[in-house]
Amino acid sequence: MKVKVKSWTGVATWRWVANDDTCGICRIAFEGCCSDCKLPGDDCPLVWGQCSHCFHIHCIMKWLNSQQVHHQCPMCRQEWKFKE
Amino acid sequence: MSLKPKQVDFNKTWGSLQETIQGVITLGNVRRATWNDRFSDIYSLCVAYPEPLADRLYQETKLFLDQHVTNLRGKVLESGERNLVNSYYDAWTEYSQGINYMHQLYLYLNQQHIKKQKLSEAEIIYGNYTGDSQEQMEIGELVKLYVDIFETQFLEMSGEWYKSEASKLLQTCNVSQYMERVLQVLHEETNRSVRFLHVSSYPKVKAKCEQHMVADHLNFLQGECVPMVAEERRHDLANMYPLLRSVREGINILIDAVRDHICKQGLEAISGLSGDNISTQFVENMLAVHKKYKAFVKELFSGDQSFMGALDKACSSVINHKFDPKMPSKSPEYLAKYCDMLLKKSSKGLSESEMDDKLSQSITVFKYIDDKDVFHKFYAKMLAKRLIHQQSTSMDGEEAMINKLKQACGYEFTNKFHRMLTDIKISGGLNEKFHSEFVKTNEIDLGIHFSINILQAGSWPLGPTVISSFSVPQELEKCIHMFEKFYHGQFNGRKLSWLHNISQVELKLSYLKRPYFVTMQTFQMAILLLFEKNDAMTCGDIQTVLSLSQDQIGRHIASLVECKLLTSNKEVSLGLPGLFLFKYQDQIGRHIASLVECKLLTSNKEGDIQKKKSTGDIQTVLSLSQDQIGRHIASLVECKLLTSNKEELTEDTEIRLNLGYNNKRTKLKISGAVQKETPQEIERTVSSVDEDRKLYLQAAIVRIMKSRKQIRHNALIQEVLSQSKSFAPSISMIKKCIESLIDKNYVERTANSTDEYSYVA
Numbered sequence: 001m002k003v004k005v006k007s008w009t010g011v012a013t014w015r016w017v018a019n020d021d022t023c024g025i026c027r028i029a030f031e032g033c034c035s036d037c038k039l040p041g042d043d044c045p046l047v048w049g050q051c052s053h054c055f056h057i058h059c060i061m062k063w064l065n066s067q068q069v070h071h072q073c074p075m076c077r078q079e080w081k082f083k084e
Numbered sequence: 085m086s087l088k089p090k091q092v093d094f095n096k097t098w099g100s101l102q103e104t105i106q107g108v109i110t111l112g113n114v115r116r117a118t119w120n121d122r123f124s125d126i127y128s129l130c131v132a133y134p135e136p137l138a139d140r141l142y143q144e145t146k147l148f149l150d151q152h153v154t155n156l157r158g159k160v161l162e163s164g165e166r167n168l169v170n171s172y173y174d175a176w177t178e179y180s181q182g183i184n185y186m187h188q189l190y191l192y193l194n195q196q197h198i199k200k201q202k203l204s205e206a207e208i209i210y211g212n213y214t215g216d217s218q219e220q221m222e223i224g225e226l227v228k229l230y231v232d233i234f235e236t237q238f239l240e241m242s243g244e245w246y247k248s249e250a251s252k253l254l255q256t257c258n259v260s261q262y263m264e265r266v267l268q269v270l271h272e273e274t275n276r277s278v279r280f281l282h283v284s285s286y287p288k289v290k291a292k293c294e295q296h297m298v299a300d301h302l303n304f305l306q307g308e309c310v311p312m313v314a315e316e317r318r319h320d321l322a323n324m325y326p327l328l329r330s331v332r333e334g335i336n337i338l339i340d341a342v343r344d345h346i347c348k349q350g351l352e353a354i355s356g357l358s359g360d361n362i363s364t365q366f367v368e369n370m371l372a373v374h375k376k377y378k379a380f381v382k383e384l385f386s387g388d389q390s391f392m393g394a395l396d397k398a399c400s401s402v403i404n405h406k407f408d409p410k411m412p413s414k415s416p417e418y419l420a421k422y423c424d425m426l427l428k429k430s431s432k433g434l435s436e437s438e439m440d441d442k443l444s445q446s447i448t449v450f451k452y453i454d455d456k457d458v459f460h461k462f463y464a465k466m467l468a469k470r471l472i473h474q475q476s477t478s479m480d481g482e483e484a485m486i487n488k489l490k491q492a493c494g495y496e497f498t499n500k501f502h503r504m505l506t507d508i509k510i511s512g513g514l515n516e517k518f519h520s521e522f523v524k525t526n527e528i529d530l531g532i533h534f535s536i537n538i539l540q541a542g543s544w545p546l547g548p549t550v551i552s553s554f555s556v557p558q559e560l561e562k563c564i565h566m567f568e569k570f571y572h573g574q575f576n577g578r579k580l581s582w583l584h585n586i587s588q589v590e591l592k593l594s595y596l597k598r599p600y601f602v603t604m605q606t607f608q609m610a611i612l613l614l615f616e617k618n619d620a621m622t623c624g625d626i627q628t629v630l631s632l633s634q635d636q637i638g639r640h641i642a643s644l645v646e647c648k649l650l651t652s653n654k655e656v657s658l659g660l661p662g663l664f665l666f667k668y669q670d671q672i673g674r675h676i677a678s679l680v681e682c683k684l685l686t687s688n689k690e691g692d693i694q695k696k697k698s699t700g701d702i703q704t705v706l707s708l709s710q711d712q713i714g715r716h717i718a719s720l721v722e723c724k725l726l727t728s729n730k731e732e733l734t735e736d737t738e739i740r741l742n743l744g745y746n747n748k749r750t751k752l753k754i755s756g757a758v759q760k761e762t763p764q765e766i767e768r769t770v771s772s773v774d775e776d777r778k779l780y781l782q783a784a785i786v787r788i789m790k791s792r793k794q795i796r797h798n799a800l801i802q803e804v805l806s807q808s809k810s811f812a813p814s815i816s817m818i819k820k821c822i823e824s825l826i827d828k829n830y831v832e833r834t835a836n837s838t839d840e841y842s843y844v845a
Contacts, residue, residue, distance in 0.1 A: 002595035002741075003612050005559045007533035010567070010606075011472055011587040013541040017579040031542070039499060041540040042506075046577055054577070083576075 016046050018054040024075050025059035034058045048083040051076050089133040097125050098144055105145070108189060109152055109182035119189070127192050138197040145190070153179070227282065235285055239292050242273075246296035254301065259308045263323040266297045294330040302328075306337040313341040322384045335390065342385075343394035346377045350402030363421035366414075371445050374399055400452040412770060416455050420462035422446055427482060428475050439477070443485050447492050456493060456810040457780075458773050463489075464545040465769065467501060471508050472537055472586055479505065497810065503543040511537045514574075522570040534563040538571070538580070546583065553631045554584055557610050585636075593649075596745050602649075603753040607632065607640045612649065620740040641739060647754050651742045781813055781821040789831055789843035797839040 016030045023046075026034050033044035034056035047057045053075045055063075064071050064080060071080040104122045107114045130138040156175045163171040187194060249269065253262050273293055277286040298305065305328060312320050321338075328334040353369040374395070381391040403415045426434070426442055434442070453459055470476045483505060490498040515535045523530065539546075556564060568580055584606040591609055593600040604612075610630050614621060627637045644650040784807045788800060795803075804818050822841070825831045834840040 002593070002616055003609075004592045004594065005532045005609065005613075006590040006592050006601070007535070008560055008563060008589045008606070009474075009587055010534070010536040010560075010563065011539065011583040012536060012580045013539045013544065013546070013583060014571075014575075014578045014580050015541045016577055018577060038496075039503065040542055041503070048577060 018046060018048075019052060020054065023056045023059055024053065025055050025063055028056075030054070030056075049073050049078075050081040050083050051078045052083075087127075087131075089131040089136075090128060091134070092128050092132040092137065094129065094132075094137050094140060097129060098141070101125055102144075102148060105148065105186060105189070106152075108185045109149075109179065111178055111182055111185075123189060123192075126190060130193055130197060136197075138193055141193060142197070227284065230282055231284075235282075235288070238281075238285075239288055242289060243292045243296055246293050247300070250297045250301060254304070259305070259312075260317070260320045260323070263305075263320065263327060266327060267323055269293060269297065290330075294327075298327050299331045299334070302331055302334055306334070309338045309341045313338070313345045316345075316380075318380075318384060325385045325388070329388075339390050339394045342377075342381070342391060343398045346373070346395060346398035347401055349373055349377075350398060351405060354402065354405075355407065361425075363418035364425060366418040367422040367446055367449055370399070370403060370449055373402075374448060396452070400454070403449060403452040404454045412455060412458065415449075416453050416459035417462050417766065417769075419446060419449055419453065420459055420466055423463065423485065424466040424470065427477055427485060428470060429477050436478075436481070439481060440484060443481075443488060447488050450489070451492055454812045455773075456497070457776065458770065458811070460497065460810065461545065461769050461773050461776075464500060464504075467504060468544050468546065471504060472539075473588060479508070493810070500543050503540065507539050507543065508537060511539075514538060514571075517574075518567060518570050522573075523566070528562075528566055530563050530566065532559060532563065534567070536567060539583075541581075546586070553633070554607070554610075555629065555631050556582075556584070557613050559613065560606070593745075595741070595743065598750065600745075600747065601751045605640070605754075607636065608644055608754060611637075611640055611644060615741040619743065620738055623737045623739060626739065643754065645739070648742055648745055649754070651740045652737055777811060777813060777817065778821055778824075780808065781818055782825055784808065785818075785821055785825055786830055786843075789841065792843070794834060794840060794842045797841070800841060 018030045020030070022029050023034065028035060030046060031040060033040040036058055037044040037056075045057050046054050047060060048054045049060075051073045053073050055074075060074075060080070063074055072078065073080045101122055104114060104118055106112070126141065129141045130136055156179060160168065160171045160175050246269070250266075253265050257265065270290065270293055273289055274286070277289045281289070305324065308320075309324065309328075312324065324338060325335075328338050350370065350373045353373050354366050357365045357369075359365070377395050377398075378392075381387060381395055385391040404413050406413050423443065423446055426439055426446075450456075450459065467482070470482070476482050486498050486501045486505065489501070518536075522528075564582060571578070571580060587606045588603060589606050589609045591602045591604065591612065593602060607630075610632075611626060614626060614629060623637065623641060626641065627634060630637065632640075641650065641652075645652050781804060784804050785800065788795065788803045788807075800822070801815060801818055805813065822831065826833065826841075829844055831841050832844050834842045
């Protein structure tokens with residue numbers, strides 16, 4: 001071997017991959033954060049429901065808290081369960 | 085002696101008593117026995133039988149004292165006007181001492197009779213007045229008397245004297261001597277007033293003196309301020325300050341002079357800087373100026389707030405000075421570079437506290453900078469580089485600096501910086517977890533030592549990540565694959581994009597006489613790895629294998645050729661791209677035009693200019709200096725209007741592994757083209773700031789419009805100005821932003837008014 005790689009320090013950025021571009025509740029891009037946050041990223045994460053719909057966690061929590069009886073996905077009206 | 089009341093012959097007793105008190109009041113010689121006798125005489129008079137004679141005694145004594153005082157007055161007057169004060173003083177001292185003794189002699193009368201009676205009398209006269217207010221009234225009246233008969237005249241006379249003294253001094257003295265004298269006079273007057281005059285007089289005397297010796301000659305004193313400041317005559321300035329301060333508005337000229345002077349000194353200190361470390365020179369010279377004049381103000385002007393204000397104004401105008409009115413000030417960039425220099429690992433060997441000190445000082449400069457957003461841009465870029473390439477001296481140092489910035493400019497300003505630090509810390513944890521859990525339990529052999537920085541897109545100033553196509557070398561593939569698997573197991577719904585353009589690798593070169601350990605960029609490594617089987621390749625081949633863009637390949641090969649690890653069969657000049665992209669379009673246009681004019685180039689209809697000429701020919705025709713010709717031609721080559729037979733890596737350029745590479749050091753680092761801050765990168769940073777500002781302003785305008793619904797043009801401009809803290813937007817920029825918002829239908833002009841806007845919901 002003429003040249004051997006000793007060590008490598010990689011650099012990568014991460015971003016959300018969701019099935020939609022914007023959050024169905026606040027209509028703000030998933031790239032951004034919900035209207036209550038200032039910075040996107042770890043502080044304003046996304047969550048998926050078992051129905052495969054995705055929202056800002058803050059948005060869906062607000063929605064669920066406002067529902068008295070059944071917790072439903074605001075998009076498809078199925079029962080809302082967090083995807084593990 | 086019996087204390088019983090008895091009959092007393094008043095006249096007889098008073099006769100001998102009078103004799104004694106005459107002695108007492110004139111401080112004459114009174115024998116103890118006589119004194120004792122008179123003491124009992126007074127007692128027996130007071131308790132005399134059948135009726136007490138106290139009142140009579142009181143009357144007689146009063147008459148006697150009246151008589152005595154009248155005599156004293158006569159005597160004092162006799163002694164003539166010249167000795168008036170002295171003899172009055174003597175008489176007064178004698179009398180007051182005597183009266184003290186008399187009080188002792190009359191103690192019984194005073195205590196038993198007079199006090200009781202007087203008090204009731206006082207009550208009758210003054211009703212419920214207390215003793216205190218009565219006293220105060222008397223003092224008030226006295227002061228009025230003092231003002232009427234003495235102070236007014238005294239002030240007038242003093243005024244006259246000051247006036248004549250001032251004009252006398254002005255004829256004989258220069259300004260420093262004059263000030264010296266005036267201060268002395270003031271000092272003397274102060275001492276005198278405190279010792280001899282009533283407290284209320286001191287400010288009046290002082291005001292009078294200042295009026296006649298300073299305010300009347302204000303123009304003269306103020307005229308001297310500018311040269312005095314220019315020459316920094318410290319002693320004189322220290323004298324000037326209290327004098328001018330006493331006159332209203334008088335000090336302003338001095339403040340202005342000091343401000344202008346600091347401004348001049350500051351500009352001198354930061355202009356004409358040259359060399360590699362302009363940024364260091366800039367910051368340190370500026371700090372030296374600031375420190376010097378801060379001490380100056382503290383020492384000479386006792387840290388007066390208005391002078392501190394002048395210092396601030398001067399520093400801010402120096403730091404934000406535009407040497408070229410068309411270009412933004414370079415200060416934010418310099419300051420960011422200075423911080424970078426301090427925080428970067430280097431051989432300078434600054435101790436931690438020294439570094440902290442210097443960083444704190446740089447905050448001083450930071451506070452004066454108007455374009456804080458430009459600083460933010462540069463700082464973020466440099467911070468990113470330091471963090472990704474592990475060049476920071478210490479994370480604590482980084483954090484401390486960011487906290488300093490936060491203190492100076494608020495959380496909003498630094499939250500991206502904090503985010504970056506957090507990302508690096510999280511990455512450390514991820515690395516550990518990856519290796520200790522994932523790699524170990526799955527018994528994976530990565531083949532190389534691997535670590536990673538996972539950054540949150542958006543918080544890092546890495547620009548738009550143009551993911552250039554790149555075939556990852558086999559050696560790295562496993563790492564990437566395994567880590568992605570691990571990462572997706574850890575986090576849901578996240579996608580990683582690898583930034584090979586900024587990742588680094590350490591290589592062992594074993595094909596040379598001795599092994600070398602080289603740190604370089606991933607792309608460079610990829611190129612080098614291609615030479616495993618053969619020693620020579622063409623650029624075209626390299627590009628095909630790595631599927632990198634031509635531009636990228638060119639740069640990375642060039643950097644490897646530059647450090648002699650590779651050789652090229654063509655002469656490769658590297659300075660070129662960086663140096664000449666910076667040219668303005670219109671400048672290039674002008675130069676081309678000039679070339680066309682002198683018929684070196686011809687222009688065809690499409691505007692393409694092509695003609696073969698050797699550099700030498702061009703130079704002889706234009707008779708420009710070699711240097712200039714070189715530059716202009718390069719700029720033309722750059723914009724592809726000219727092609728050159730040299731200096732370009734083309735597809736068929738052959739690149740060879742340099743087998744004769746030799747270096748004294750076995751551990752080295754190749755800084756790639758990307759890592760150097762090229763002029764065009766700086767240019768890009770500056771222009772991206774402009775873009776950000778526009779967005780910021782537009783957002784601000786929309787916010788204001790949303791809350792106001794309707795607003796007049798000037799009011800809107802004012803509000804926008806007050807909202808933008810990190811930079812000072814130009815009015816024209818705000819106008820442009822309003823225009824573009826009108827175009828985008830966020831805002832419209834109100835129908836019946838020319839200068840009013842309304843919000844379009």
